[in-house]
Amino acid sequence: MKEFAVFWGCTIQTRFPFLEKSTRIVLDEFNLPYKDIDGFTCCPEKSLVNNVDHASFVVTAARNVALVDELDYDLVSPCTGCVSNLATVKGELCSNPKEKAEVNELLKGVGREFKGTAKLQHLVPFFHDTVGVFAIKQKIKKDFAGMRIALHYGCHMIRPSHALRNDDPIAPVKFDNLIAALGAVSVQFPTKMMCCGQGLDRVDQHDLALQLARVKLKELKALEVDALVLCCPSCFLQFDNNQYLMEKEGEKLGVPVIYFTELLGLALGHTPEELGITAHRVDCAPFLKKWAECSGQAAASTMDDELNAQGAL
């Protein structure tokens, strides 16, 4: 497997260091050749930087990609936004040699060159495609049989598809496959592919951000799912923090929000404390309680005992 740099992004390192922790735990568990490299900046955030100045958006992303190009590493990120933004710019520059030359002229001043050779992947499709469902299954210590998980892909894990090219942009399956590999049921529901709406919080429209969060959370409450699982710090902010804010105002929806790396970490035998699940705003105890009950009930297969038993002929 090719070595890869992890692009942590601003949101995880600023607001949710425990998500970095659980990501490192699962990367270590699979002995993956990941690197921390110096020199990254904000990806940059599209809804902010691209809206203000497209050229700044392009050169900032191109410089970040140049860092991994130079080292001949690939790049993996546990943030959907970061990967989507970097890939969008990579796609724009690789299909436009004139613009690429303009950008490289600017980067030359600091000794960098954007080549666009590094593969840029989000952590979920990376685990699906590069680590593989089979390898994951082999390592599971305690699966999630009997658990009902609602998945939230996060728009930028899969779109824009021309830049990311990792799954179907309307009806993706890879995250679902991983949930199935962990033994849980990925519940299908009408708002599954709906955007979280966190973007509204970044443009001073907090009430509307809550309105969008409410649509999905109410549906999940009615469906009595055990958790909402996602892998994007922005979606996490929307469903964990904003759900907590609604709770404080007396609107309790009670949907535990679990990051993919935390779910995987639990299956590999790590504790909720180690993984930082206890640092969430919305209480995850009901999810963990249900999980304990499920594994208590699961009848152990007697297959191996039968096979190893004496008495053939």
Place this chain on the structure above:
Amino acid sequence: MLELNLNMKLLEMCSKCGACYSICPSCTHLPGYDPRQVVADIVQGKFEKWLSSSSIWQCLECHYCLEMCYQHYGFENAMTALRTIATKRGLNPPQVKRGWDMFAKTGKLGEPALPARKKFGLPEPSKSGGEELKKVLDALKDRRGKGHH
């Protein structure tokens, strides 16, 4: 192409289409949000009134319109262009200015939370490329100053 441009021919089609409406999260959940009207006004040169509207900031940039678009264009491009002009005129939401200032100053949107890193036993954060990025962005400014657009 480093500077933003709109394709008016594609936008004209866009103003009459709406293939993305049933999947656009803002179209389906935010009353009054009607990008086709915004696009029609752009095509007719009457975009001014939208610059101060909160509506243009309600596009979530989920890229569904791009995926659904028969032209592979999407009205998101139009919203981005309006936001850029609105920001040039100081009509942006205050939070956008705060975010931009932070980005321009540090190259990031926040600094690693050190006490929490310690608590979780995380290594020292990698060095930021903020200073180097600043040089690149300054070079971009110079280039524009010399009339390259």
